[in-house]
Amino acid sequence: MRAAYYVGDGKFEVADADIEEPAAGQVQVAVSYTGICGTDLHIMLGHMDHRVTRPGVIGHEMSGRIAAVGPEVDGWSVGDAVTVMPLSWCGSCPVCLAGHEHICQHLDFIGIDSTGSMQTRWNVPAKVLVALPDGLSLRDAALVEPTAVAVHDVGRGEVREGDKVVVVGGGPVGLLIAVVARARGAEVLVAEVDAFRRDIADRLGFVVLDPLSADLGDHVETWTDGAGATVAFEVSGTQPGLTAAMAVLAARGRLVVVGIHAEQRQMDLHRIFWRELSIVGARVYRRDDFEEAVRLLDSGVIPADALISAVEPLESADQAFARLAAGGGVMKVLVDCRAGG
Amino acid sequence: MRAAYYVGDGKFEVADADIEEPAAGQVQVAVSYTGICGTDLHIMLGHMDHRVTRPGVIGHEMSGRIAAVGPEVDGWSVGDAVTVMPLSWCGSCPVCLAGHEHICQHLDFIGIDSTGSMQTRWNVPAKVLVALPDGLSLRDAALVEPTAVAVHDVGRGEVREGDKVVVVGGGPVGLLIAVVARARGAEVLVAEVDAFRRDIADRLGFVVLDPLSADLGDHVETWTDGAGATVAFEVSGTQPGLTAAMAVLAARGRLVVVGIHAEQRQMDLHRIFWRELSIVGARVYRRDDFEEAVRLLDSGVIPADALISAVEPLESADQAFARLAAGGGVMKVLVDCRAGG
Numbered sequence: 001m002r003a004a005y006y007v008g009d010g011k012f013e014v015a016d017a018d019i020e021e022p023a024a025g026q027v028q029v030a031v032s033y034t035g036i037c038g039t040d041l042h043i044m045l046g047h048m049d050h051r052v053t054r055p056g057v058i059g060h061e062m063s064g065r066i067a068a069v070g071p072e073v074d075g076w077s078v079g080d081a082v083t084v085m086p087l088s089w090c091g092s093c094p095v096c097l098a099g100h101e102h103i104c105q106h107l108d109f110i111g112i113d114s115t116g117s118m119q120t121r122w123n124v125p126a127k128v129l130v131a132l133p134d135g136l137s138l139r140d141a142a143l144v145e146p147t148a149v150a151v152h153d154v155g156r157g158e159v160r161e162g163d164k165v166v167v168v169g170g171g172p173v174g175l176l177i178a179v180v181a182r183a184r185g186a187e188v189l190v191a192e193v194d195a196f197r198r199d200i201a202d203r204l205g206f207v208v209l210d211p212l213s214a215d216l217g218d219h220v221e222t223w224t225d226g227a228g229a230t231v232a233f234e235v236s237g238t239q240p241g242l243t244a245a246m247a248v249l250a251a252r253g254r255l256v257v258v259g260i261h262a263e264q265r266q267m268d269l270h271r272i273f274w275r276e277l278s279i280v281g282a283r284v285y286r287r288d289d290f291e292e293a294v295r296l297l298d299s300g301v302i303p304a305d306a307l308i309s310a311v312e313p314l315e316s317a318d319q320a321f322a323r324l325a326a327g328g329g330v331m332k333v334l335v336d337c338r339a340g341g
Numbered sequence: 342m343r344a345a346y347y348v349g350d351g352k353f354e355v356a357d358a359d360i361e362e363p364a365a366g367q368v369q370v371a372v373s374y375t376g377i378c379g380t381d382l383h384i385m386l387g388h389m390d391h392r393v394t395r396p397g398v399i400g401h402e403m404s405g406r407i408a409a410v411g412p413e414v415d416g417w418s419v420g421d422a423v424t425v426m427p428l429s430w431c432g433s434c435p436v437c438l439a440g441h442e443h444i445c446q447h448l449d450f451i452g453i454d455s456t457g458s459m460q461t462r463w464n465v466p467a468k469v470l471v472a473l474p475d476g477l478s479l480r481d482a483a484l485v486e487p488t489a490v491a492v493h494d495v496g497r498g499e500v501r502e503g504d505k506v507v508v509v510g511g512g513p514v515g516l517l518i519a520v521v522a523r524a525r526g527a528e529v530l531v532a533e534v535d536a537f538r539r540d541i542a543d544r545l546g547f548v549v550l551d552p553l554s555a556d557l558g559d560h561v562e563t564w565t566d567g568a569g570a571t572v573a574f575e576v577s578g579t580q581p582g583l584t585a586a587m588a589v590l591a592a593r594g595r596l597v598v599v600g601i602h603a604e605q606r607q608m609d610l611h612r613i614f615w616r617e618l619s620i621v622g623a624r625v626y627r628r629d630d631f632e633e634a635v636r637l638l639d640s641g642v643i644p645a646d647a648l649i650s651a652v653e654p655l656e657s658a659d660q661a662f663a664r665l666a667a668g669g670g671v672m673k674v675l676v677d678c679r680a681g682g
Contacts, residue, residue: 103617225435226434227438251435251436251446257614266606267606279620280620281617282617
């Protein structure tokens with residue numbers, strides 16, 4: 001088998017590895033595709049060297065088929081099409097005991113904190129498997145994980161039929177949020193600074209705005225007849241994005257914090273008070289979000305063709321990352337992990 | 342009749358005024374007591390000169406009895422004990438149309454934006470009246486309005502039986518929040534820098550902490566067996582108070598923004614994301630909050646004696662404000678507006 005190892009300093013090395021038999025409770029997945037997430041890019045750029053093992057295999061957005069079933073595993077067979085919900089929780093910390101296992105204090109995010117899917121064979125606990133329907137292509141199924149993020153985010157935003165929703169940041173997660181919110185019956189505006197991404201959002205039928213060349217607040221004021229947006233999603237991870245997302249909200253509006261803000265941010269607390277806003281954090285997903293994501297992909301709601309910019313072979317993992325790191329002209333990049341792919 | 346006029350420059354002048362007959366739809370209230378709110382203090386200190394009329398009568402926490410009933414008013418009689426929910430909304434802005442009249446875009450906060458109750462007779466629209474039960478003293482009933490604030494805040498925090506609640510800021514509103522949250526079945530910790538206020542909170546049976554001499558985060562960590570607080574109320578209006586309130590929250594915890602933050606604040610967005618926190622604004626109250634406040638006072642849940650530090654005659658309105666402005670050794674101050682009071 002082959003595996004792409006992150007070795008530090010922004011580099012990946014693709015090398016042979018021994019195939020290990022799945023242990024008790026595990027299955028071995030023949031990986032088909034692994035998507036590259038923004039977090040993977042942060043890893044490649046060295047921002048998470050304190051957290052990841054080097055050399056190590058990363059990757060957590062994936063699809064594949066079961067190649068072998070370990071002892072003490074029921075309900076799965078060789079050949080089953082699967083994806084993985086890459087979370088493993090302790091079950092005993094206060095967060096788990098309160099029922100929020102997905103944000104466990106000791107969460108193992110598989111593919112970041114432990115070995116990931118950017119390899120041809122991957123042994124994982126059977127409990128993290130999610131079944132894929134027959135009709136869903138394995139290429140498109142690599143989008144299940146980011147779609148589950150979007151489903152969770154839209155759920156945290158309590159988006160309802162008729163809502164006017166603003167998504168600040170039109171990358172893969174931002175557009176998936178826009179698509180899921182629209183599927184809930186909302187009208188969606190996407191604010192994005194990159195012309196390539198704005199063009200995709202436009203072709204998907206969203207109201208699109210470049211916040212650098214037009215005033216988002218004024219635009220939303222008109223778009224909503226003075227009411228403001230019911231829900232805004234902050235997916236840019238930037239101070240201007242946060243400020244803009246706050247400024248568009250209606251009274252009792254909800255801001256969902258999706259993007260990563262590594263630094264302290266300036267917030268207008270008086271506006272939160274005055275308009276009785278809610279600012280809500282949304283992180284990863286729960287099992288039902290994942291299963292809903294599978295249904296949305298299977299039913300064709302998710303425009304996979306528009307979101308997948310490129311598929312690169314595993315042997316060229318380095319180039320796949322470089323393409324994303326260069327920025328511009330790219331949305332989601334998949335790595336083809338099929339043996340000989 | 343007599344009225345205390347705010348004339349600017351931190352000064353009040355008490356003077357004679359003519360009694361005007363109540364207009365159609367109005368009643369005339371013989372005011373018994375008017376409480377001095379933190380907002381009234383801001384007015385006295387000149388912070389709100391852009392918003393208030395000078396000379397003008399302020400005051401919106403009150404109790405009294407109906408002295409005259411104007412034309413076209415049904416259901417009210419001379420002698421009825423009443424308080425006023427001092428909000429008047431437009432009914433036609435997007436916020437009102439969305440059902441959030443209490444934070445109407447054109448809200449008239451009676452006693453701030455229009456004439457208030459710091460006078461012996463006060464004409465108000467009958468629609469803002471709230472009936473008081475026979476057994477409730479008119480002195481204690483002057484606490485209905487701030488209690489309604491607390492009821493609304495606790496509602497926005499969705500406080501439930503068994504919750505561990507932290508209130509940052511133990512002034513009148515902070516302690517009322519603590520009392521209402523406890524009445525909902527929560528355990529409550531009050532963090533307050535002023536020793537006099539801490540002493541009152543302690544005598545009311547709350548866990549009390551001086552955040553300047555002990556680490557609130559460490560304390561709450563122990564108090565909650567590592568889980569963190571379910572709900573925190575930011576009532577201090579300060580950056581350290583906000584930072585402390587954020588730091589104590591459990592996963593999925595809720596921070597209710599009650600205090601006024603005139604300046605931009607530093608916020609840890611990553612923590613909101615990581616723990617899936619909610620930050621929720623809470624402003625004034627709705628009719629059901631007001632009616633619940635009357636019930637809580639009538640049933641003795643609200644410790645009025647502990648909260649009312651002083652009652653000053655209307656003729657000494659200046660001194661009543663000066664006492665509050667000096668800070669320390671005082672909780673709620675009432676102005677006795679009874680004719681000859």
